[in-house]
Structure formats: C-alpha cells, structure tokens
Amino acid sequence: MKKLLFLIALLTLIPNLASARRVGGLFGKSERIQKITDVDIKGANGEDLYLAHKTTSLFIFMGVYMTDDGYVLGVKGSINTYYPLSDEQLKNFQASGALPTPLPAYKIEFTEWLWGFSLWILLAVIVVIWFFPKNKEALFAQGCKYYFGKNTPVNYPKAMRYFEKSAKKEYGPAVFNLGVMNLSGQGTEKDVDGAIELLKKASTLGYVDANVTLGNLYYNGNEVTKDMIKAEAWYKKACDQGHANACKMVNHIQQAS
Incomplete structure (x- = not known):
C-alpha cells in the first residue's frame, strides 16, 4: 500500500516540478502564456506581440488551483511576458482590424487542469485508497x-x-x-x-x-x-x-x- 501511494504521489508530482520551477520552487504562483496566433501589434516599447491566452496556477508543494485568465498579448522573444487585454481593448483592436473578429477559440489542455489541481487529486486518491471499502x-x-x-x-x-x-x-x-x-x-x-x-x-x-x-x-x-x-x-x-x-x-x- 505504501509503495502504491508513493507511486501515485510521484506520478502526480513530476509534471508539477517543471511548472513549479518557473516560480523558483514548489510554493507560489505560476503564470503560463500559450500562443494562439501572430498579430500586427507593437508593445509599449516597440516589441513584437502575439495573441495568446493565459492561465494562472498556485502551488503549495503541488497544484492547488488553476484559472483561465483569457486573452493577453504575449511578447515575442520573452518567456511569459505579456500585456493584459481588457474587454474594451479587445473591441478597439478588433475595430481597427489588428485582431480578428471573432477571436480565435482556444482550448486549455486537460493536463494543465490536472497539474493545476494535482494536490487535491492526490488527496482524493489517498482518501479512496484508505477509506473506500475493499472488495x-x-x-x-x-x-x-x-x-x-x-x-x-x-x-x-x-x-x-x-x-x-x-x-x-x-x-x-x-x-x-x-x-x-x-x-x-x-x-x-x-x-x-x-x-x-x-x-x-x-x-x-x-x-x-x-x-x-x-x-x-x-x-x-x-x-x-x-x-x-x-x-x-x-x-x-x-x-x-x-x-x-x-x-x-x-x-x-x-x-x-
């Protein structure tokens, strides 16, 4: 039983190690920017930008939650650097033709949700193993x-x-x-x-x-x-x-x- 629990914990923790490394450990907040498409928009400092979506995860040793933060403008050549997009800014960029209408749909990978809530998933598995009636x-x-x-x-x-x-x-x-x-x-x-x-x-x-x-x-x-x-x-x-x-x-x- 102890070996099984250790294996489950290890399999759940491994993907989180890579995500948590971005926040310098296993505790804190991690933001992830995923590119959707290139756009003809420049940043405040003249940077080339791209349309992306952002997710935020909180780690307390493992994933505690993950949120879908919607569309942002990512900065090319920089990891997880972005400009937020308000609803008004989105409408203005669409009106000017800088952003397509409708905006391209995106889908967050299931593994992202899995990693983001991995702590609760692991705890649930442990509870089931210990307390669920055996056959x-x-x-x-x-x-x-x-x-x-x-x-x-x-x-x-x-x-x-x-x-x-x-x-x-x-x-x-x-x-x-x-x-x-x-x-x-x-x-x-x-x-x-x-x-x-x-x-x-x-x-x-x-x-x-x-x-x-x-x-x-x-x-x-x-x-x-x-x-x-x-x-x-x-x-x-x-x-x-x-x-x-x-x-x-x-x-x-x-x-x-």
Missing part, C-alpha cells in the same frame, strides 16, 4: 495473510476482523474461515454452535469445504453428538459438488450401515 476477495486475502503468517507474524484477531468484513459481503471462504476459527477458538472464544451456524451459511454460499467440515464433525463426534445420518447428508452435498473424498465417505457410511 471481498481482497479483504479475505488480507485475513489469510494474518491467519497463516504470510510475511508477517500470525495474528488471529486481525485475521478475524478481515474475515468478518469479507463475510459481510457474503463471501463463502471468509464465512468458512470464521466458522473454523470459532470452532478452534482462534482469535475468539471457542463457540461450537456459532461455528456450525457459520459453516452452514458458508454451505448455502456454495463453499464445498463447509460441507466436508460439517460432515467430519458429525462423523467423528468430537465437538457434537455423533450422527451418521447428518454426516452422510453433508458429505453428499460435498460429493454433489465434485469433492472426491466426500464421495468416498458417502460410500463408506452406506456400506457400514
């Missing part, structure tokens, strides 16, 4: 990580919390694992009756191992009263799902009766 398979996998001790110490209470979250989404394997943990007293007080109810629920969700485990419970009679009829019934359900050993147990019980 049932991912929650189950996280539970298995703590249950089996994959690259981390075994932690039954943590495993149970993840299995419970996955089980709420009606995921059979998670419900089954909760049943096993209740049956064994792993991460919780041993609860045979509660375990049987969980195993039955996992069975209704189509999880074959739940049927086999219930069959074993009634066949062995260690945690519940031995009952060959119930054992055969649960083995039969597993057998119908293609569980070979369950089929053997059905045959064994039938031959012994």
Whole structure:
C-alpha cells in the first residue's frame, strides 16, 4: 500500500516540478502564456506581440488551483511576458482590424487542469485508497495473510476482523474461515454452535469445504453428538459438488450401515 501511494504521489508530482520551477520552487504562483496566433501589434516599447491566452496556477508543494485568465498579448522573444487585454481593448483592436473578429477559440489542455489541481487529486486518491471499502476477495486475502503468517507474524484477531468484513459481503471462504476459527477458538472464544451456524451459511454460499467440515464433525463426534445420518447428508452435498473424498465417505457410511 505504501509503495502504491508513493507511486501515485510521484506520478502526480513530476509534471508539477517543471511548472513549479518557473516560480523558483514548489510554493507560489505560476503564470503560463500559450500562443494562439501572430498579430500586427507593437508593445509599449516597440516589441513584437502575439495573441495568446493565459492561465494562472498556485502551488503549495503541488497544484492547488488553476484559472483561465483569457486573452493577453504575449511578447515575442520573452518567456511569459505579456500585456493584459481588457474587454474594451479587445473591441478597439478588433475595430481597427489588428485582431480578428471573432477571436480565435482556444482550448486549455486537460493536463494543465490536472497539474493545476494535482494536490487535491492526490488527496482524493489517498482518501479512496484508505477509506473506500475493499472488495471481498481482497479483504479475505488480507485475513489469510494474518491467519497463516504470510510475511508477517500470525495474528488471529486481525485475521478475524478481515474475515468478518469479507463475510459481510457474503463471501463463502471468509464465512468458512470464521466458522473454523470459532470452532478452534482462534482469535475468539471457542463457540461450537456459532461455528456450525457459520459453516452452514458458508454451505448455502456454495463453499464445498463447509460441507466436508460439517460432515467430519458429525462423523467423528468430537465437538457434537455423533450422527451418521447428518454426516452422510453433508458429505453428499460435498460429493454433489465434485469433492472426491466426500464421495468416498458417502460410500463408506452406506456400506457400514
């Protein structure tokens, strides 16, 4: 998870580094002038000008906002130097023929908006990653990580919390694992009756191992009263799902009766 967040932050930050460099760091305001077309207009000091549009971005480490400031007259040979254009000036230049009527349309690139609001985008991504509910398979996998001790110490209470979250989404394997943990007293007080109810629920969700485990419970009679009829019934359900050993147990019980 930390690696993913770092990658997202890096991918979002890289384009901002180039933009922020214009303001001498990662904090401050950055103005960007984008040329639209050449025009026959001179500046106050005799400079050759061109019609452009201007955007303004604010950086606080990353982009906080970006605004479309409209048309300006850029100065040729100078980076981001411009003369602002009021509505009255635009009309006067158009009336004199120095600027076309209507003015050429322009479109700000999507990446400009993306960079300009990158800080908020990154924060939104982080919030989604941390707080948006994970899917049932991912929650189950996280539970298995703590249950089996994959690259981390075994932690039954943590495993149970993840299995419970996955089980709420009606995921059979998670419900089954909760049943096993209740049956064994792993991460919780041993609860045979509660375990049987969980195993039955996992069975209704189509999880074959739940049927086999219930069959074993009634066949062995260690945690519940031995009952060959119930054992055969649960083995039969597993057998119908293609569980070979369950089929053997059905045959064994039938031959012994």
